[in-house]
Amino acid sequence: MSFLKQLSPLSPKDDVLSGLTVALALVPEAVAFALVAQVDPLLGLYAAFIIGLVTSVFGGRPGMISGATGAIAVVLVSLVAQHGVEYLFAAVVLMGILQIIFGAFQLGKFIRLVPYSVFLGFVNGLALVIFLAQMKQFQIKDADGVYQWIQGTPLIIMLVLVVATMAIIQYLPKLTKAVPSTLVAIVALSVAVYLFNLDTRTVGDISSVAGDLPKFHIPSVPFTLETLWIVLPYAIIMALVGLIESLLTLNLVDALTETRGQANRESMAQGLANFVTGLFGGMGGCAMVGQSIININSGGSGRLSGITAALALLAIILLGAPLIEQIPVAVLIGVMFMVVIGTFKWSSLRLFGRVPHLDLIITGIVMIVTVFADLAVAVILGVILSALVFAWEHAKKIRVQKFTNDGGNTVYELIGPIFFASIHNFQELFQPNEDAQDVIIDFKRSRVADHSALEAIDQLAERFEKAGKRLHLVHLSPECRLLLNKAGDLVEVNVVEDPVYAVAAGLTSKEIDAYAMRSKKSGAASH
Template sequence: MIQLLVSRTQSLKSDILSGLTVALALVPEAVAFAFVAGVDPLVGLYAAFMVGLITATIGGRPGMISGATGALAVVMVSLVADHGVEYLFATVVLMGIFQILAGAFRLGKFIRLVPHSVMLGFVNGLAIVIFLAQMKQFQFTDSEGVIRWLQGEQMFIMLGLIALTMAIIHFLPKVTRVIPSTLAAILAVTLLVMGLDLDARTVQDVLADMSGNVDATIAGGLPQFHIPMVPLSFETFKIIVPYALILAAIGLIESLLTLTLIDEITETRGRGNKECVGQGVANVATGFFGGMGGCAMIGQSMININSGGFGRASGISAALFLLTFILVGSHLIEVIPVAALVGVMFIVVIGTFEWASLRLWGKIPRSDLIVVIAVTGVTVWQDLAIAVIVGVIISALVFAWKHASHMSFVVRDEYDTKVYFPNGPLFFASIHTFRDQFNPKLDPPEVIVDFANCRVVDHSGIEAIESLAERYVKAGKELSLRHLSPECRKLLNKAGSLVEVNMIEDPNYKVADDRLA
């Protein structure tokens, strides 16, 4: 049985109404991302429908909304421009296969390696990106094809309707929760514009600006099964594999980070590996039905959660409502004022941005603050996947540097023997500290290094020990190594005869080295 609800406090009614709200906001986003990728609007809408429906049904995070996203669209644009839309469909299918494999091999757990500082930068950067994306709605293309900002009465009406939308969303829940405040705001602003015949930009105007066709519409039929028309050759494989890998990685990173964020908001636990498989199945399907593929959408997911949509039924209903709009309700969606949707997204921005992070100066380590700022900046400047990778690398390097400084030594003289007791991890960042502690020329004829409190972590540590052994051999001194793990002894090619084996006291742990494989 598909679990439609995740708690007793929520209802199917809340999920369905929340799904309707999300569907209204999905239309302009899906169309916009389709144009970014250089494909027909219906390619984006079909992707939003199919990816949203399948991930909501079999994915690992109830309440999370998936669809066509800008992070994927910016990668797709060069593929479509160079090879055509059929190669895009083939790439989306392969992308989905890679994501299924990621779930099957349980790679979703690696999202735990993302530090909290990277998560802060992630949500702050996405909030800024969502805000900046709305600025396009304050622009229009004139008769000469020049992009201009709204002026005078049009700008005044736009700002007024945005403020009204935000006010309804903020204050209505204090009066009643019978209807999601976001949906109520969109309906109220739409009726106001139509009743007063205000000169406000609508979804139809946005479609016309993007396509250059005043009769542009989101109307269409059911998605049709379609095998991508590409040659089955090694050349095709070489073209689509790099794009598929990049798209799969970006899609999974964005989806798993959004899953983690919703976990924190709802205080529930999503299943990362199941979400990887769900995203993969959805992308394989949408590639065969003429869609551009997709992943989790943090903006729409936040709208859904804020509107009370915590169950699977919210994502399923959003997808079905979207299909209904495509088939029979396009004229209803196209009259919605853009200002209402912008107001909704501004509320999402306010709710997504981690305002508490502005007060972290002096309260957290400077390195963590640098990571937050760096991830935020790279998310805005480049994209989410690069930002997360940059943040994890910076955090890893800081971690390595701090632990390298934890290497310390205790030195004792026992009769004619000098005993070194290193303390701390021996790995690539601490090997220089380790080497500098020894002076074979000045040490007595017999030297012992006791590793009881020192763990050899990687291949660099092994090489440091072997290099130390060579130095003492050249100096004509006798070096003994105590309390090394069996793996270390196995990897020490040149120093193996110097190791004292104690089966009872020697530690037992693994060393990160390819030779053990």
């Protein structure tokens, strides 16, 4: 009983029912994402089962659902097309190893560095990628093996089924939420196609989804450096994409449940899940935003909900394959179009004129790179651009208040941070030749942020030395004083009033304390 309580702290009944609902919703998406990756639908179902089970048991966010996802599927397309499915398995195994390392080194906290503008671009780009992937389903090979757009009656039938699927998913919840609208759309339209003998492709026309239990399978690839260089780029991209989407989903579930997940534990669980999936014939995956929200809204908050969903999905694989093969491809396209609509942040279109233009530009760049390159590169590029924009904006905020004190000395009261982007503006604030013989720079309202700033201060001391002026720096940190030692007698440091705060790496506390003591003695002597 205590074990069950650990799996479901609130309500085992709600977790089980919610897990069953999620399992039914997982089937069409797992199949659809496998088709996006151009692999056997069974690979998507196996990935959904294994990843869902492993992350539910070992993950850091109870209630979050993981499985085969579009974010991973779109990365796999070119690898499968160029090298085959066995290289896919090898890439997924390596992806899992990289994610385990990421979690072991506790790097999950760095997801906090992703700005919201980058998140918007990432989500909107992902929606566009999924949408564009569906366009391939409107093509078919001719006798010469060339892809041609579907035309005539088959196209009309597909479009009608797509629209009908989207309409049921959109409007059925307004009438009843007793059953998942996605499931109703799939069942109703599959039955309609069968009864009216409509000429349209089904999942069975593409591939069989009948399967047994996943079997252990070491990827059949040469274990050489050449193979490593082939799969490593894909593995890195999938690892980053999977972790980014998983940790962003974790934050979303945290907000919905008002609880706190464990990012590093989730990273390791995602890695273990993908490592196992690659060895059992799955396509890889990560956390799923849509299914996680369905689970939370259906009352699933414990690990039992995810475990139930995974086991129910396995039962469908073993017993329900003949039914799954009757699902029309057009219905799955409709399901994916609704995923696109639900994924795309339409509110971002109303941000023009309400947020800084540079943030909107970053969102657009991330979205474009996501579509034409990949998700990981897009997010990393977005974070770098956001950091540069932040640095540029703060670099312009440094200024001084200049006045002459009662003793006739020139005083510069520095305001704003000094760091790599602001050092040019910092140097332009001072005119040594126009100042009194003794110049005081007060750092009370400023902070020295990096080594570039320390070097800039040292260069400023040299400028005053060449001008024949005595420079006095007050409210400067011990680290700055240590690195400015070469200014010698020209620099006076007010030790008594100096705050202690760290600004530079590589200095030990003993070194700082020793220099502070020497500075106090020399300061007392100078007074």
